[in-house]
Amino acid sequence: MSARKMHEDEIDVSAELVTRLVAGQFPEWAELPVRPVTRSGTVNALFRLGPELVVRLCRVPWAAGEEVEEHRWLRRLAPYLPVAVPAPVAVGQPAEGYPWTWSVLRWLPGTNPVPGQLDAADDLALDLAGFVRAFRSVRLPGGPAAYRGGPLAALDLPTRNAVARLRGTIDTGAAIAVWEDGLRAPAWAGPPTWVHADLMPGNLLTVDGRLSAVIDFATVGVGDPACDLIVAWNLLPSGARDVFRAAVDVDDATWRRARGRALSIALIALPYYRDRAPEYAAEARHTIGAVLADAASGPTTGPTPGPDPAVDVRREPPAG
Numbered sequence: 001m002s003a004r005k006m007h008e009d010e011i012d013v014s015a016e017l018v019t020r021l022v023a024g025q026f027p028e029w030a031e032l033p034v035r036p037v038t039r040s041g042t043v044n045a046l047f048r049l050g051p052e053l054v055v056r057l058c059r060v061p062w063a064a065g066e067e068v069e070e071h072r073w074l075r076r077l078a079p080y081l082p083v084a085v086p087a088p089v090a091v092g093q094p095a096e097g098y099p100w101t102w103s104v105l106r107w108l109p110g111t112n113p114v115p116g117q118l119d120a121a122d123d124l125a126l127d128l129a130g131f132v133r134a135f136r137s138v139r140l141p142g143g144p145a146a147y148r149g150g151p152l153a154a155l156d157l158p159t160r161n162a163v164a165r166l167r168g169t170i171d172t173g174a175a176i177a178v179w180e181d182g183l184r185a186p187a188w189a190g191p192p193t194w195v196h197a198d199l200m201p202g203n204l205l206t207v208d209g210r211l212s213a214v215i216d217f218a219t220v221g222v223g224d225p226a227c228d229l230i231v232a233w234n235l236l237p238s239g240a241r242d243v244f245r246a247a248v249d250v251d252d253a254t255w256r257r258a259r260g261r262a263l264s265i266a267l268i269a270l271p272y273y274r275d276r277a278p279e280y281a282a283e284a285r286h287t288i289g290a291v292l293a294d295a296a297s298g299p300t301t302g303p304t305p306g307p308d309p310a311v312d313v314r315r316e317p318p319a320g
Helices: 015-025 067-080 121-137 152-165 172-184 225-229 238-248 252-273 278-296
Strands: 034-036 044-049 053-058 088-092 102-106 193-195 204-207 210-214 221-223
Touching: 015 034, 015 044, 015 053, 015 088, 067 088, 067 102, 067 121, 121 193, 121 210, 121 225, 121 238, 152 172, 152 252, 172 252, 172 278, 193 225, 225 252, 238 278, 252 278
Parallel strands: none
Antiparallel strands: 034 044, 044 053, 053 102, 088 102, 193 221, 204 210
């Protein structure tokens, strides 16, 4: 049985396909059972391979073929980060009708945190701040431009188009006001910093409420540090958001850009996923609500740290 499709150009990926790919290219694992992971990402399908491995296959052409580069940076970044990250084991080649390279990685235990259902939100906020600060302090040269690491203005048209599609569903006036506030925020003036660039709940793993791992590094690179602060609205409640902001130490302009980016991601995702993937649509609604409530509570204020980045943009889900 093929996994449910979220994109019109998505290809069929199944446990049977994975079994054939593994048997043909990695016979040492041919006898291991293959079973789909209940919740995979928006562009990648995940399958457990025995008790210790996971196979990841891209489902759409616009995000395919990134394994070798992602694995290279994962190996170099891992020693600098305070929680577990995926450990690459092998890269598979196109075969059995599957057109792209694919990954085998070590399985990381844990569960995805659920917005509105956090048992230790302040502790998780501190863990996330530690991860972001560690990433920001990495000084490895030659990093690629990060997905979401560039200027907000690059997303202005798709964001406004998404708002128009959501008229009658959300407070569009409030959404545009927050978005324009983010656009007005001064751009990052320091050098680009390393960022994960996709700190969504589905890319975080927790054990006993604490951050245990961060996964999916296909978007990693250097850019504006604001793009790693989106977790403040897509996951954390208001009190824990304050804890996160104090611990991560960013200026007002960076916080405003981050809030605008979190809103843009959710605005674009909601009309795209509401009939394709209800769980992602629900996350988008949660983020929009959190951002608008945060903006309504008053102006942003916070500490003013020293410089730390900007570069990028690749893509959000198609806005049409």
